[in-house]
Amino acid sequence: MITRWLAASLFFVGLILAWHLVVKAQIWSPLLLPSPASVFEYLQGAAQDGTLEEATLVTVRRLLIGYGLGIIVGLPLGLLTASFRWCHDTIGILALGLQTLPSVCWVPLALLWFGQSESAMLFVVVMGTVWSLIIATDNGVRTIPPIYSRAARTMGSTGLHTWTHVIVPAALPFLLSGMKQGWAFAWRSLMAAEIYVTILSGFGLGQLLHYGRELHAMDQVIGVILVIIVIGLAVDKSLFAPTERFMYRRWGTARG
Amino acid sequence: MLTIDHPPAPSQAAKLVLNHVSKWFQTSSLHVHALDDVTLRIAEGEFVCLVGPSGCGKSTLLNIIAGLDHADSGTVQADGKPIDEPGPHRLMMFQESALFPWLTVLGNVLFGLKLSNRLSAAERREKAEYFLELVGLKRFMHSNVHELSGGMKQRVALARALAPNPSVLLMDEPFGALDALTREQLYGDIQRIWSQHRKTILFVTHNVREAVCLGDRVILFSPHPGRIREEFAIPLPRARDINSVDLARYATEITRVLKGYVESEVAG
Numbered sequence: 001m002i003t004r005w006l007a008a009s010l011f012f013v014g015l016i017l018a019w020h021l022v023v024k025a026q027i028w029s030p031l032l033l034p035s036p037a038s039v040f041e042y043l044q045g046a047a048q049d050g051t052l053e054e055a056t057l058v059t060v061r062r063l064l065i066g067y068g069l070g071i072i073v074g075l076p077l078g079l080l081t082a083s084f085r086w087c088h089d090t091i092g093i094l095a096l097g098l099q100t101l102p103s104v105c106w107v108p109l110a111l112l113w114f115g116q117s118e119s120a121m122l123f124v125v126v127m128g129t130v131w132s133l134i135i136a137t138d139n140g141v142r143t144i145p146p147i148y149s150r151a152a153r154t155m156g157s158t159g160l161h162t163w164t165h166v167i168v169p170a171a172l173p174f175l176l177s178g179m180k181q182g183w184a185f186a187w188r189s190l191m192a193a194e195i196y197v198t199i200l201s202g203f204g205l206g207q208l209l210h211y212g213r214e215l216h217a218m219d220q221v222i223g224v225i226l227v228i229i230v231i232g233l234a235v236d237k238s239l240f241a242p243t244e245r246f247m248y249r250r251w252g253t254a255r256g
Numbered sequence: 257m258l259t260i261d262h263p264p265a266p267s268q269a270a271k272l273v274l275n276h277v278s279k280w281f282q283t284s285s286l287h288v289h290a291l292d293d294v295t296l297r298i299a300e301g302e303f304v305c306l307v308g309p310s311g312c313g314k315s316t317l318l319n320i321i322a323g324l325d326h327a328d329s330g331t332v333q334a335d336g337k338p339i340d341e342p343g344p345h346r347l348m349m350f351q352e353s354a355l356f357p358w359l360t361v362l363g364n365v366l367f368g369l370k371l372s373n374r375l376s377a378a379e380r381r382e383k384a385e386y387f388l389e390l391v392g393l394k395r396f397m398h399s400n401v402h403e404l405s406g407g408m409k410q411r412v413a414l415a416r417a418l419a420p421n422p423s424v425l426l427m428d429e430p431f432g433a434l435d436a437l438t439r440e441q442l443y444g445d446i447q448r449i450w451s452q453h454r455k456t457i458l459f460v461t462h463n464v465r466e467a468v469c470l471g472d473r474v475i476l477f478s479p480h481p482g483r484i485r486e487e488f489a490i491p492l493p494r495a496r497d498i499n500s501v502d503l504a505r506y507a508t509e510i511t512r513v514l515k516g517y518v519e520s521e522v523a524g
Binding site for chain 1: 324401
């Protein structure tokens with residue numbers, strides 16, 4: 001464990017060192033490629049005056065609400081499309097089609113429908129999450145060996161109980177991978193929306209990034225990118241990784 | 257091996273009664289006559305084995321008795337009442353282990369208990385542990401399903417099927433995927449458990465020796481359409497050893513009859 005930590009730390013320290021050396025070599029203008037030190041300085045300053053914290057809070061709040069809504073809508077719809085042919089032929093095909101649409105394409109629509117508002121943001125995030133979640137859930141439920149629900153039925157399980165105690169847990173590995181994918185889509189669509197849409201009700205990380213470009217503040221651009229990466233990593237490591245480890249122990253395979 | 261007294265003769269009350277049961281399956285290209293006019297009476301506490309080549313409708317018959325499937329004609333009754341849905345008095349044990357991988361061994365055994373009984377959590381737990389002990393796996397109760405061998409999985413499946421105290425146990429080639437040595441152990445276990453708990457067991461297999469080793473009666477099925485051809489009483493004392501000469505004699509005779517049906521079928 002310690003050697004793994006050590007190897008990982010060494011790798012990232014080396015990466016920063018390489019960055020530092022490239023800046024030192026002055027191949028590119030420091031306006032285009034700021035030094036690690038100046039990025040760190042920006043992050044420190046932004047953390048102290050509270051802009052970073054505020055932007056992170058605004059972004060994470062949008063993300064959680066949008067992603068949560070996406071799950072609340074997507075999971076049940078996926079269960080529906082998996083269990084009823086007519087749902088599969090309607091909602092399922094709709095989901096398949098809309099899932100192929102890059103979520104940034106929803107931005108103009110959201111702006112016209114909702115104006116410069118939080119609702120526009122949420123709309124984009126939900127649209128980015130919900131379709132892939134429907135498809136992942138549908139696939140997950142369809143791949144469950146039918147013997148599970150047959151065995152459950154002989155033991156007296158019916159209707160809702162079969163759903164909550166057999167079908168959903170049996171599909172869990174697939175639901176998790178669907179949720180992970182949904183998370184990635186939500187995160188991407190939110191960033192796209194925040195970069196393109198200036199919304200007065202809150203100033204998120206995407207907007208911070210956008211203004212970094214406007215002001216030609218490269219240290220801000222790279223600093224914010226780093227923050228976005230770190231949030232993505234933190235969510236993966238704190239939310240998904242433990243669930244995956246549990247599943248690996250239980251199922252014996254890292255399915256999905 | 258435990259020595260077991262010859263079990264008391266089963267009472268004459270009919271537990272399961274099938275009258276002229278027929279079943280067809282319609283697939284896109286075929287119209288399959290799965291069961292043809294099957295009539296069968298199984299007494300309370302009896303151990304009956306259904307033998308036949310694969311595809312002869314044995315499993316279909318078991319599914320109908322379990323209530324997972326319906327007969328197209330004829331009647332199926334348990335305790336004098338028609339069977340139209342699965343019930344906790346008739347539990348089924350499947351060919352491949354149908355254990356739930358998202359639950360531990362204990363969780364699997366508790367699954368049926370939670371559904372069928374109005375027991376307190378402590379009583380359920382006690383019962384589950386008792387049946388795991390009975391199949392010799394109590395110390396694995398907190399294990400995950402994938403950590404068990406094939407034979408252990410089927411033992412857990414047996415404990416799970418026994419725990420809600422069904423009166424009928426339907427077993428669909430439960431030992432088919434196991435190696436010979438593990439199977440022999442399980443023959444001993446199942447006979448011991450049957451003699452202790454007196455369930456009515458309907459056991460489907462294509463292994464004639466297995467059928468003779470376990471059954472009070474062996475019922476011979478032939479395919480296309482699936483129908484009962486012959487019935488053999490096996491009066492051998494219990495517990496039976498699958499390797500005994502007497503048992504082999506019965507098995508040889510039944511195999512010879514079975515081959516006759518299969519060959520006449522091939523000849524048309």
